[in-house]
Amino acid sequence: MDAGPVARYAAALRERGMAAQDIADASGVSVTLIRRLLKPPPLHPPRVSQVTAGAVLGVSLPPKERSAPLAGRGQVDAAPASGLLTELAERGWPARRLGRGLCVNPRTVASIRDGKYTRISISVDQRIRALHAALLPLDPVAAGVRPGDAARVRTWAQRRREPTPAPRPELLAA
Structure with a gap:
């Protein structure tokens, strides 16, 4: 299966505050593979197995951060x-x-x-x-x-x- 959608979803999880280890723990996929998926498109794997894709895409997207206070950054x-x-x-x-x-x-x-x-x-x-x-x-x-x-x-x-x-x-x- 094409890794593009899975890599984009992993990046969205990362943008919502999940670390690679958190994504790996939630999906059951190795942290090494998650880190490879988080690399830029030419560097991430071109294909992943259907099982890996289903596991990563099955991780719930955390709620968006509150936009008002920036406390917590830094x-x-x-x-x-x-x-x-x-x-x-x-x-x-x-x-x-x-x-x-x-x-x-x-x-x-x-x-x-x-x-x-x-x-x-x-x-x-x-x-x-x-x-x-x-x-x-x-x-x-x-x-x-x-x-x-x-x-x-x-x-x-x-x-x-x-x-x-x-x-x-x-x-x-x-």
Whole structure:
């Protein structure tokens, strides 16, 4: 099947705010193929299978952004958001659950939380702040997080927060 209509639809999904990984997750198609479809026409594949076309064309087009406020566009420092996500991890909220609440990939949540991003979009920052305010008073297990997952995240966050012990002077002299 001709890849042109599929590539145009993937581009429309991208214009509405979906990343290549989000399109891949929603369609079940590999992210590599989605990225190839998002390339300009001479560079994207000329043909795709009927199954791939049906999967990509079956992804619902997100609603158009509100045209009035431009808040959410641009970038801000990621450090405050990283601190908020770390605080939620200390309380037992896993990245997978936070990703669902933020409408982003759990790996993106983990990367922001772990300080791998220096800047993030204003809209993601605003969503993190809103989610933090909503989840902070809640118990993760009571909200549907498996007890083992909550305990694992708490342990990870505690280990991450603990400073590494300084070497003892008597061992350095030897």
